[in-house]
Amino acid sequence: MEVSNQQVTGFLSLHVKKATVSIAAIILAACGGGGGNTAVPPVTVDPGSGWVAGQYEDWRLNSMRNICANPRTTGGYSDTQGSVTDENFWIRSYSNDTYLWYSELPDIDPGTVNSNQDYFDLMVTDGLSPTGNAKDQFHYNQDTEAYNQSYLGVSAGYGVRFFVISSSPPRKIIVGYNEPNSPASENGLSRGAEIISIDGEAIENSNNVDALNAGLFPETLGEAHTFVVRDLNAAEDRTFTMSSAEITSVPVKNVATFDVAGTKVGYLTFNAHIKPAETQLIDAISQLKASNVEELVLDMRYNGGGYLTIAAELGYMVAGPLTEGLIFDELTFNDKYTERDPINNNILEPSRFESTAAGFDALTNPTPTGTALPSLGFTRVFVLSSGGTASASEALINGLRGVDVEVILVGGATRGKPYGWYALDNCGTTYSTIQFKGSNEKGFGDYSDGFFPVVSGDLSGAEVTGCLVDDDLSHALGDASEGRLAAALGFIETGACPSDSASAFGLTDKSSTDAPHPLSAVSGKLIQPDLGTVVVR
Incomplete structure (x- = not known):
């Protein structure tokens, strides 16, 4: 969960760190970073740093904050000249004071680590969840300017999200979706297209991983790379050159209605x-309400989170006045802040x-x-989910269940992120470190390993009534024959998970004897990296 300095604003998991790491690490960081303590780099920067074990200065003091190795001279910031060690001292104090599991942190001399990134990566618990996963998988930082732009929906790249089925040879990378009015959409690069090569290097087996990563995620704006792709169901490959640009994201798309056995479904x-x-959801729900829909399918399979307030607004828009005055998400900080x-x-x-709009300053x-x-x-809603469904998206699921709205989960288990933080800038870097845990009206928040679709679930645990359905890259999002949407529509018609979701209620024109499309049920990860991210190995 991420919070602004003004209000609780959401579980964040939109970004990954720019770092020279493998695709496995980047997928782990898709909600904001990996977890676990690593070895301290064997570099002594300043043996006379003044560090005293167990003694911490207040990170809020002017003598601690924004004392920078490279002070900003524009933008109205209060930076003053300092060193990497000064910035590390701030990270140490901030982490010890606000981190949810502060008692599990090591106390490391800030003068022994010559990188803020390396030092911040050490300020994380190595504890495990009940199922043995890393307890903190969401620890990350980001350039402040890039962070601010991302929450306005502005980023840099091609305007495409890649679905990685295999990141090492034989690699396979498919387009998950694109943004409108982007280089990807202008070049017809759409869901289901396979990336064959970039700048002459074959995705499947090239040893030149630097060239592949540079082409998939360029370092700068205006960078041109040549792609060979095989569009969905195409017999031949095609080649085009695509240049990176500033992209404006459209987070709400494909608003539609379906008639399922006489029931109108939004x-x-x-x-x-x-x-x-905020505005896009208001417009979408208003449109569906005007269409007199009786059921709702929210496709959040790729929604990694964001502002919690928007989730609370959507919760009200789904359930209506029955939620007024009820808890959407209650935060618990560490024992220093009760x-x-x-x-x-x-x-x-x-x-x-939230029954009224917060009034976010969208562009x-x-x-x-x-x-x-x-x-x-509504007292029931269908949510299409995956491991990419996290943070504010999970808070929405949990919040609705807390007020007895039945959530039917169709797809895969969600990410498992009942945690959040205030994103705070220091010296041009915005730090995101877990500071609180959320729970719903019933007091439930124990879903650190995700929500799981099962045949029959209750309204208190992490098991949720629903259907396990693989992602279907052979159909567009919002196509009634797409596997997960088809399963939800089938459930609405029959009250159960259909064994053949694409044909259970006559929404496909394919013969039952046809072999399934090779992309109709795939496993992998949709990644949403920053410029310069390394994704293949």
Whole structure:
């Protein structure tokens, strides 16, 4: 969960670190970083750093904060000249004071690590979840300017999200989706297309991984690379050159209705809880309400999170007045902060379902603060999910279940991130370190290993009634024959998970004797990296 300095704003898992790491590490970091303590680099920067084990200065003091190795001279920041060691001292104090599991952190001399990135990576627990996974898989930092732009829905690249089926030879990378008005959409690079080669290097088996990564995720704007792709169901490959550009994300797409055995079903793709999503969700729900839909399918399979307030607004738009005054997500910090939050010193109060718009400052068409939200008044909602469904998306699932709205989960287990933080800048880097855990109206928040679709689940645990369905890259998102959407529509018609979701209620024109498309049921990870990310090995 991520929080601004003004309000609790959401579970963040939109970004990955720029680092020379393998695809496995990047997928682990898809919600903001990997976990676990690593060895201290054997470099002594300043043996006279002044470090005293167990003694910590207040990170809020002017003598601690924004004392920088490379002070910013523009933008109105209060940076003053310092060193890497000074920045490490701030990271150490900030982590010890606010980290949810601060008692599990090592106390390392800031003068013995010559990189802020390396030092911050050490300020993380190596504890495990109940199932043996790393307890903290979401520890990360990011350039502040890039961070701020990302929450406005602005990033750099081609405007495409790649689905990695295999990151090492024989590699296989498929397009998951694209953004409108982007280099990818302008070149017809759409869901299901396979990337065959980049700049003459074969994706499947090239040893030149530097060239592959440079082409997939260019370092700078305006960088041109030549792609050979095989479009979905195409007999031949095609070649084109694509240049990186500034991309404006459209988080809400494919708003549609379906008639399923006389029941009108609404659908929308929702990919990120970012600022533009507020108005886009209001418009989508208003459109579906005007269409008199009786059921709703929220496709959040690729929604890694964002602003918690937007999730609370969507929760109200789904369930309506029955949620008014009820807890959407209640935050618990470490034992140093039981009454006030550690950043703003505000009295701790639960986040409640929001019946009016917060008024996020989106770049275009922002909704005025206090605008009444539309609502459907549903007591059941279908959520299409995967391991990429995390943070604010999971908070939405949990929040709705907390007020007895039945959630039917169709797809795969979610990421497992009931945690969050205030994203805080120091010296041009925004640090995200877990500071609190969220729980719903019923007090439940123990889903650190994700929500799991099962044949029959209750409203208190991490098991959720639903259907296990692999991702279907052979159909567009929002296509009624796409495997996960088809399964949800089939459940609406029959009350159960269909054995053949694509044909269970006549939404496909293929003969039952046809072999399934090789991309109709795939496993892998959709990655959403920054510029310069290394993804193949």
